[in-house]
Amino acid sequence: xxxxxxxxxxxxxxxxxxxxxxxxxxxxxxxxxxxxxxxxxxxxxxxxxxxxxxxxxxxxxxxxxxxxxxxxxxxxxxxxxxxxxxxxxxxxxxxxxxxxxxxxxxxxxxxxxxxxxxxxxxxxxxxxxxxxxxxxxxxxxxxxxxxxxxxxxxxxxxxxxxxxxxxxxxxxxxxxxxxxxxxxxxxxxxxxxxxxxxxxxxxxxxxxxxxxxxxxxxxxxxxxxxxxxxxxxxxxxxxxxxxxxxxxxxxxxxxxxxxxxxxxxxxxxxxxxxxxxxxxxxxxxxxxxxxxxxxxxxxxxxxxxxxxxxxxxxxxxxxxxxxxxxxxxxxxxxxxxxxxxxxxxxxxxxxxxxxxxxxxxxxxxxxxxxxxxxxxxxxxxxxxxxxx
Amino acid sequence: xxxxxxxxxxxxxxxxxxxxxxxxxxxxxxxxxxxxxxxxxxxxxxxxxxxxxxxxxxxxxxxxxxxxxxxxxxxxxxxxxxxxx
Numbered sequence: 001x002x003x004x005x006x007x008x009x010x011x012x013x014x015x016x017x018x019x020x021x022x023x024x025x026x027x028x029x030x031x032x033x034x035x036x037x038x039x040x041x042x043x044x045x046x047x048x049x050x051x052x053x054x055x056x057x058x059x060x061x062x063x064x065x066x067x068x069x070x071x072x073x074x075x076x077x078x079x080x081x082x083x084x085x086x087x088x089x090x091x092x093x094x095x096x097x098x099x100x101x102x103x104x105x106x107x108x109x110x111x112x113x114x115x116x117x118x119x120x121x122x123x124x125x126x127x128x129x130x131x132x133x134x135x136x137x138x139x140x141x142x143x144x145x146x147x148x149x150x151x152x153x154x155x156x157x158x159x160x161x162x163x164x165x166x167x168x169x170x171x172x173x174x175x176x177x178x179x180x181x182x183x184x185x186x187x188x189x190x191x192x193x194x195x196x197x198x199x200x201x202x203x204x205x206x207x208x209x210x211x212x213x214x215x216x217x218x219x220x221x222x223x224x225x226x227x228x229x230x231x232x233x234x235x236x237x238x239x240x241x242x243x244x245x246x247x248x249x250x251x252x253x254x255x256x257x258x259x260x261x262x263x264x265x266x267x268x269x270x271x272x273x274x275x276x277x278x279x280x281x282x283x284x285x286x287x288x289x290x291x292x293x294x295x296x297x298x299x300x301x302x303x304x305x306x307x308x309x310x311x312x313x314x315x316x317x318x319x320x321x322x323x324x325x326x327x328x329x330x331x332x333x334x335x336x337x338x339x340x341x342x343x344x345x346x347x348x349x350x351x352x353x354x355x356x357x358x359x360x361x362x363x364x365x366x367x368x369x370x371x372x373x374x375x376x377x378x379x380x381x382x383x384x385x386x387x388x
Numbered sequence: 389x390x391x392x393x394x395x396x397x398x399x400x401x402x403x404x405x406x407x408x409x410x411x412x413x414x415x416x417x418x419x420x421x422x423x424x425x426x427x428x429x430x431x432x433x434x435x436x437x438x439x440x441x442x443x444x445x446x447x448x449x450x451x452x453x454x455x456x457x458x459x460x461x462x463x464x465x466x467x468x469x470x471x472x473x
Contacts, residue, residue: 383429
């Protein structure tokens with residue numbers, strides 16, 4: 001009652017609902033039991049095990065933000081953010097599966113034609129079939145419009161030829177959302193991995209999110225029925241991939257908060273137990289400064305994510321711009337926290353006995369994917385969000 | 389009603405077209421302000437503001453080229469659905 005009066009007076013209530021708090025506890029328990037203890041091993045083996053993906057699926061964590069009528073979990077934007085943060089806190093590689101699967105499934109639901117969705121929406125929404133985003137090429141990263149993969153129309157079919165690189169979960173995905181040039185128009189296609197002419201090669205030795213089963217893909221004359229066209233020709237990047245990338249940035253922003261929080265957790269414990277000069281590390285003022293920066297930046301990043309999530313939930317047109325801001329800040333907060341975390345752990349931070357070195361490697365990834373920090377700087381300045 | 393709709397579209401676009409008084413029949417793509425982010429934001433705005441969904445086969449730059457064209461799209465979509473905007 002008191003809260004309701006306060007909201008009436010201030011016009012602002014920044015608090016999770018009871019259902020969201022309970023959901024966060026469930027996510028946290030799942031991660032503490034099934035993810036965090038094993039993430040270091042997955043990182044060393046460069047592979048998230050399939051049984052963990054089955055567990056994500058059985059818990060309804062794949063396709064969670066998609067509507068229930070599309071086979072998804074119907075999760076609200078804030079709860080989905082909490083899920084992504086908690087998974088990202090335990091294992092960024094596993095978080096990246098949520099990101100790529102959900103962004104593709106979401107874009108297909110949004111822009112796929114009725115025939116495509118009739119046969120597939122429920123399988124994608126439930127995570128029964130795994131999706132990956134096939135955008136980057138050897139010579140097309142931030143400059144996505146320069147992709148060379150080509151699509152040719154032959155009768156009622158399209159034939160795709162080209163190569164894609166750095167495709168997260170490309171080793172095991174069942175469907176790929178592919179950006180190609182069709183008569184020089186950027187166009188999106190959903191390509192099943194069973195299509196003749198498709199092949200994939202695992203990529204190894206990646207610095208961060210090493211367990212994310214990254215691959216190079218080759219499309220050698222992959223012939224597709226016309227229903228596999230997603231959106232209209234010429235709208236592949238501006239609308240189909242932008243829809244996917246918008247959700248991807250939201251997911252990555254929350255995942256970055258998860259990394260920053262994991263760094264903070266590790267540092268609070270380590271600096272309480274590790275003693276130097278006769279006192280715990282945390283009693284040294286210069287250590288306190290780093291801890292304070294970590295605490296404040298993590299909270300600020302999370303608040304930006306809450307703001308973006310709220311706007312997404314109410315369908316506000318500002319949501320995309322606010323999501324850019326959240327991703328920009330949170331990914332840098334993660335890098336800063338992870339850098340300090342390794343530093344605070346000293347020599348131990350450079351070993352695999354502690355998770356902070358993995359956090360640092362993973363944090364660099366979130367600063368690059370779904371639009372690098374520099375691309376965000378350009379985009380935010382050109383599309384500033386409105387007044388709060 | 390159409391004037392009100394056009395005013396709402398113009399107000400949304402004005403944030404991105406600073407120092408430019410956008411006319412109803414002006415080609416927003418030719419002005420060079422529209423990037424892929426704004427293109428999708430515009431779709432989201434029209435859907436949220438006027439209560440309809442733009443389908444995949446309605447992705448046509450002509451529908452979004454001018455305020456007039458956007459208003460015509462809204463008119464077609466809302467009259468088909470019987471929605472008052």
